[in-house]
Amino acid sequence: MPYKEREIEKQYFTIGEVAAQFNVAPSLIRFWETEFEELRPRKSKKGNRLYTPADVETFRTIYHLVKERGYTIPGARDILKQRGPQLKEKIDVIQSLEKVRGFLVQLKKEVEAAGKAAG
Amino acid sequence: MPYKEREIEKQYFTIGEVAAQFNVAPSLIRFWETEFEELRPRKSKKGNRLYTPADVETFRTIYHLVKERGYTIPGARDILKQRGPQLKEKIDVIQSLEKVRGFLVQLKKEVEAAGKAAG
DNA sequence: CTAACCCATGCCGTACAAAGAGCGTGAAAT
DNA sequence: ATTTCACGCTCTTTGTACGGCATGGGTTAG
Numbered sequence A, B: 001m002p003y004k005e006r007e008i009e010k011q012y013f014t015i016g017e018v019a020a021q022f023n024v025a026p027s028l029i030r031f032w033e034t035e036f037e038e039l040r041p042r043k044s045k046k047g048n049r050l051y052t053p054a055d056v057e058t059f060r061t062i063y064h065l066v067k068e069r070g071y072t073i074p075g076a077r078d079i080l081k082q083r084g085p086q087l088k089e090k091i092d093v094i095q096s097l098e099k100v101r102g103f104l105v106q107l108k109k110e111v112e113a114a115g116k117a118a119g
Numbered sequence C: 001c002t003a004a005c006c007c008a009t010g011c012c013g014t015a016c017a018a019a020g021a022g023c024g025t026g027a028a029a030t
Numbered sequence D: 001a002t003t004t005c006a007c008g009c010t011c012t013t014t015g016t017a018c019g020g021c022a023t024g025g026g027t028t029a030g
Helices: A003-008 A015-022 A026-035 A053-068 A073-082 A084-118 B003-009 B015-022 B026-035 B053-068 B073-081 B087-118
Strands: none
Touching: A015 A026, A015 A053, A026 A053, A026 A073, A053 A073, B015 B026, B015 B053, B026 B053, B026 B073, B053 B073
């Protein structure tokens, strides 16, 4: 992996960074962690929470439901749970999208080849 | 006005009847009255609450939002304020869209994971 | 030496329930 | 045929348990 890519893509966020991003207290994030099993980030050797962008998205969803749409915590939990059981359908969609991706990659090659031929 | 129409037209329920119908305490209905201006029934000379079928339907909507969907009272209030043509359908659409949003967020994660795995 | 950790406790509002009092109907007593 | 009174339902006011975090103590790593 080239130097530039390593620099640009930041692997993990600290709890303080996530808290600042949403303008909430770290204690809120820790509390929600006890309430939502979907929000359990990796931890460092020391024990510090390591939030991936996906974790942040999970937090954003919870934040949206609880703080913006006015759900109780149990209500938000129910909605998050409902997303799980559709996993089979998700996999099907993923496979479809992977085929589409393969098609686009092939298409790109051909387009590039055509461009070169055209000079 | 003929007798029959009078009978049909003015059928009121007492707070006890409404409470029994939803299996809740009358105190809950009175409390929600202080929280939702949409739930302000007529009162008799004595001061007793007189619930029309329309009032009962209003209560049913609030009950659905708060007790079944898990909204906070302010959250339910916000939805009630948006008095559109088909409130019930609107709620269903919102539910559907939230599910779709959750699905897409989850899908994005998995697609990213698949993308990395595929190189 | 700041920022994170965990844990316990503190705390304030939300969301009701209970308490206490009044009215109206109906059965019993006058 | 009134009076009584008790019972059930209602009313308003006041109390309270829990939800939803915040704060402080004691530590530890970067």
